[in-house]
Amino acid sequence: MPELRKDPIIGRWVIISTERSRRPIDFAVSHGKSSTKSCPFCEGNERKTPPEIFAFRSPHSYPNESGWQVRVVPNKFPALRIEGDMEKVGVGMYDKMNGIGAHEVIIETPDHDKRMHEYSVDCMTKVFEAYKIRLQDLKQDMRFKYILLFKNEGELAGASLSHSHSQLIALPITPKRVCEELAGAQEYFQYKDRCVYCDIIREEQNQRVRIVYENAGFIAFCPFASRFPFEIWVMPKRHYADFENITPEEIPVLADMMINTLGKLSVALNNPQYNFMLRTGPVRWMRSGYWTTIDQDFHWHIEIMPRLTRLAGFEWGTGFYINPTVPEEAARYLQEVVL
């Protein structure tokens, strides 16, 4: 059973994989590029993954067989396990708990070589519909406090299989960085009686120097204090905290936004590796000992982080970043890309 361990100084939880522990020699092994034949995410290889949790399928096709467009399966090497009870124990002065949680893989397309920015609006729409369905389902599990949805594109960005996929991790705790963001948004709301993200959207529309792309429902921009070169945030213009409250009509508009934004990135930076993360509202959110709602304060969004620079030691250790590209210049390069 994996463990969650808590740092006694700053209170950060870490997942320790106790089962498949990596020894010194294991770090020398490099990942090879997977081929269609052996790829567990390719159509026809459905038996190579654990049984599917959800799929968009053609009529008359069967679960765990071909005929799907998007397929959600449990991670074969999960960081957390879904079965079991939460058990919290002390180890001397330290705290740990069972690594209970869900770890799922969203296989975005049956096509082994298609990258996300090449998807059709229809295909991209199905991916985000699958996210919504999984979030709605997992939020019913009372053991979970936060659900992370993210994508690692490319080996440098942490992807161990090249077939396009995203991942979901449901956690029994709220990660420290997420807590900080929620608390920051709450404080801003208490002070201004306005959502900080709505204010940021208005400010970006006003200054017009960091916008990458905008459509009827969404805006993409390089944030003012970008940590990384060509960092992009995508936000719905309508205020709502939880991604799963997106309407069926809004999903294709988001699909258009993502195709354009990722497409511009791919042209400007020659298919960079990247991560993105969907920051949605927490399942349950406790602050200073009270359960609280943050529907007014928080505003879901997607953070896209191209992996262009190497994080140096002090950035890792301090969370303090040096960004060698001015966000306004990054936005200008991206805006000028015609797809």
Place this chain on the structure above:
Amino acid sequence: MPELRKDPIIGRWVIISTERSRRPIDFAVSHGKSSTKSCPFCEGNERKTPPEIFAFRSPHSYPNESGWQVRVVPNKFPALRIEGDMEKVGVGMYDKMNGIGAHEVIIETPDHDKRMHEYSVDCMTKVFEAYKIRLQDLKQDMRFKYILLFKNEGELAGASLSHSHSQLIALPITPKRVCEELAGAQEYFQYKDRCVYCDIIREEQNQRVRIVYENAGFIAFCPFASRFPFEIWVMPKRHYADFENITPEEIPVLADMMINTLGKLSVALNNPQYNFMLRTGPVRWMRSGYWTTIDQDFHWHIEIMPRLTRLAGFEWGTGFYINPTVPEEAARYLQEVVL
């Protein structure tokens, strides 16, 4: 002039290099391995660096000429600039300030090929004496709030020159992660009336399952909630907050500790790339609007982070880590290495 920009949600400051902004094409350029001939840190090439700030030199040698053992110079491409006044301005709803600060390079040895774990006790002692002297000097500058001392070993770890060196950045702000650690240590002290780091040392000496190396003055161990495989913290057993209060007698003991710890890492993991960071007390520390002393609460230490795994998207974005190696197992491997 570089800029410091503040994230309006979580309050994180970022350095934006406005001067040598990197365009899309610049990210394709890879660093070549530097040779002795062209290396600005090699003996005989002293004119290739900005004029030295400090050096340990043989008698009768002259500044900016050969004959040195450790040499400190300004970074040729500084992330922050030492000249100028602090200017804080708003940009719409956002906040920024001038990028005032110091960015220095500690060239640890004249020998191009020597790695830190291969240093003699005498050489390592001089490196830490140089750190102490630079910290003492820079702490006099009233513009600075925090001084970071760190080392990037290897290209993957962010080093752009292979000649062994460490770096120092003096900042007009305290990085968010450092603030959290200081606040965490303060809270623990308020609750227990004891230093959390002293308690951790006692706990490690008691459990004896995560210790890597111990000598008369220092202890090295894999922390209970290690973020990374083979992460190691080195702490003085004597309680004091600020590194520069180390005594002349303690420095060679620290040198022995670092040679052994880095030596074990290098054998166990076949010369891994790594970062380390010296976490010392802040120059000036304000909490909830009050200047406060943390001499009792904080305890300087060194965090060593081998770069064995790639940070995946959700680790970057959430500060929430999955560590594939159990800290107790990592410690056992390291402890068993005989140098």
